[in-house]
Amino acid sequence: MNDLLSAVVLGVVEGITEFLPISSTGHLILTADLIGASDERWTVFNLVIQTGAMLAVVWEYRARFFKVDVNLYRNLIVAFIPAAVLGLLFSKLIKQYLFHAVPVALAFIVGGVIILIVENRKFEPRVDSAQSMTWLDALKVGIAQCFALIPGTSRSGATIIGGMLFGLSRKAATEFSFFLAVPTLVAAGLYDLWKHRDLLSASDVPVFAVGSVVAFVSAFVVIRWLIRYVATHDFKPFAWYRIAFGIVVLLTAYFGWVDWKA
Numbered sequence: 039m040n041d042l043l044s045a046v047v048l049g050v051v052e053g054i055t056e057f058l059p060i061s062s063t064g065h066l067i068l069t070a071d072l073i074g075a076s077d078e079r080w081t082v083f084n085l086v087i088q089t090g091a092m093l094a095v096v097w098e099y100r101a102r103f104f105k106v107d108v109n110l111y112r113n114l115i116v117a118f119i120p121a122a123v124l125g126l127l128f129s130k131l132i133k134q135y136l137f138h139a140v141p142v143a144l145a146f147i148v149g150g151v152i153i154l155i156v157e158n159r160k161f162e163p164r165v166d167s168a169q170s171m172t173w174l175d176a177l178k179v180g181i182a183q184c185f186a187l188i189p190g191t192s193r194s195g196a197t198i199i200g201g202m203l204f205g206l207s208r209k210a211a212t213e214f215s216f217f218l219a220v221p222t223l224v225a226a227g228l229y230d231l232w233k234h235r236d237l238l239s240a241s242d243v244p245v246f247a248v249g250s251v252v253a254f255v256s257a258f259v260v261i262r263w264l265i266r267y268v269a270t271h272d273f274k275p276f277a278w279y280r281i282a283f284g285i286v287v288l289l290t291a292y293f294g295w296v297d298w299k300a
Contacts, residue, residue, distance in 0.1 A: 053256025059195030090250030091257035117180030139298035145190025146284030153277035
């Protein structure tokens with residue numbers, strides 16, 4: 039598969055999975071392995087195109103982002119810090135030991151089970167909207183986001199389900215998860231781009247641009263759909279998908295049906 043086609047495929051995967059509780063990183067690792075785009079250069083690409091998905095959030099909520107909302111900015115900073123600190127400390131170890139098919143598949147399954155457990159609980163949310171969150175609510179969601187450093191866990195899944203456990207309504211948790219994606223994905227993309235700048239050249243610009251644009255378009259569609267979905271549905275279908283997908287990956291690895299090398 040040529041580079042531009044690989045960029046389109048990975049851009050679609052990133053856009054579709056980034057804001058659903060099914061792990062964009064996990065899907066990108068597995069997809070990149072299947073299409074032969076799993077070297078370090080493509081790992082940087084997968085992080086950079088998350089910026090395209092992030093821009094979809096900024097555009098959808100531009101009225102909130104481009105006005106002075108001190109409470110929102112404060113909460114985003116507070117929620118961003120825990121994962122940023124742990125990511126800087128342990129990113130090398132995480133990539134070395136967990137960016138592989140089997141750990142990703144196990145994280146899919148465990149995450150799916152946790153979603154089912156949370157969704158089967160009866161609780162009354164005390165925070166109805168993202169605007170009503172305190173800095174302590176934001177910190178709790180930020181701590182939950184730390185689990186997303188494990189590939190296959192899902193950043194959106196950790197923040198949404200964590201937010202619901204900490205008393206946020208489904209809508210509030212989902213919206214704040216969207217907002218928190220902005221500093222998280224921008225920081226991760228820029229940091230990795232700078233860290234691995236020696237791997238890249240001017241010829242990579244079209245590939246990165248195509249991937250980012252495709253990620254933006256597909257993420258924008260998903261965001262619009264998910265906002266409507268959470269108004270009347272729970273996340274159990276995503277949980278069962280995670281469990282089934284994880285089991286399929288484990289079976290293909292165990293029986294050698296797929297040569298997972300990522």
